[in-house]
Amino acid sequence: MTVRPAHFVHTAADTFLPTANALSRWGAGQLNGPALVGLAARTVEEQFGLEEFMPARLTVDLFKAAHSVPTVATTRLIRDGRRVRNSECELLQDGVAVARATLVQYRRSSAPRGEEWSATMDLPLPADVDDSSYVRVGSDDGGWSPNISDHRNSSRKRFLNRAIDVVEGSVNTPLVNAVYAAEGTSLVANLGTAGIGYINGDLTVALARLPVDEWIYVQADSHWVADGISTGAATLYDRTGAFGTGVITAISNPAAQLDFADEGALAGSL
Template identity: 40%
Template sequence: MPPIAFFERESSDLFVPTRFARSLWAPQTLSGPPVCAIAARAAETEFCPEGFRGARFTIELFKAAREIPTTTRGRMSRDGGRIKVVEVDVVQDFDGVETVVARSTSVFVKETSNPPGDRWIPADDDFRPPTAGSDDLFPWFGSDDENGEPAWDQTIGNHQNARRKRMWTRAVWTVAGERPSPFERAVISGESTSLMGNWGSTGIGFINCDLTVGLSRLPDGPRIGLEAVSHTESDGISTSTTHLYDIHGQFGVGLVTGLNNAAAEIDFTSVDTTDRYTEA
């Protein structure tokens, strides 16, 4: 069975969402990861030359993307010798009106070597991924137990609490037939920063309106880990950050801003997400 993907290609620049791109927030809409993925893919495949690599990805999620054909439009806003900045619009046809549903900025930097000298680096956190096979897409979820120790399993509803969240996940492919790059996988998995920070004792009631992923290197291996680092909320606005990990340790950070969306809060104790992964 071929790997599952968020989109299938209809033409050279038009992509049709699959059911794996569907959102739990509202019917016939897309979740955040596929929108981020299609933008990251366009930026990297169309504008990143050899010797450069993705160091930052930021996306503004303007509107809820619909479950309809989707295209991207990219442009180089800075074409420097060491730094290249690419903007990508994610575009859909809303009842005959061409609509930009999201706009990303990707920063690609030239690979060199670290400067001389020693700098402070934080000690390793307590992120210890579970023993999980790499041949399936089903994520592992983690939260601290009563003693503050990480506890892992694959039942999402078991972690609906007010404790620190973790995730050990493998990204769905962006486009069917195209193996996602490490940059794409970092962006797709990094979008779960919102889940890690905004998921509380009654579900996830904040929806993120953006995502920023900062990368000191690209991830190695099929799975990526996220660990909640900070969360603040006031007057219906939240900020959440995560550390991103692979099998070697931390390689990046994630940041999202959330807005109160309690009217459509997702209660993971009553929503079955298993069918999204069983085909993998």
């Protein structure tokens, strides 16, 4: 039986050991963003998620670079309300917090009366997605391809990120897949003609519903920069349409800029 790839191995009640799949390109031994936000989402949902509540917002603050060492995940229920539940997860390495996630859940109910405005936009899908597909990067100028290096341009970006399992032996939930993919908001917002020179310090994922399958797309909506600070927002969508928004803030990191000039880097490895 083939072992499915994963970012972490669950070694104790609250401890996870990163695998090679969790490594980042930002520095030797550093972990990538999707692995961290995925672990935080999985942990807080596993502890406090309820079927009758929709996980409407997850915000992850990435305090410092995380490394390939045992990672402890702690959780806390902040508020257990009738219509709103708030909880958090903290990831610690060597006793120091490297990330903290807060989850807001709303009780599912019927919609109010009336009609509201909703944005209309093109949501492109690549033609060659199948069970072997994990990443497709797209841009207005470059079409779709498996490689980031094909999209070092200044046009609008989008990508498909089909998550591998966050924890070995545990298949991702729809929430975990959505959060994992949404971490690519930094990629689609900040990728330019010289690669990526910003590193995001947070991620907020706002969801109206959960994705219908594993194939989740992220398309840039906005990108504003000044004084070495970047903000970006993106629409999350699946084969049936848009279902949420990703938002990031990022800080200039030119000393470790990833230019992708000579490699076909996968988006999930940033």
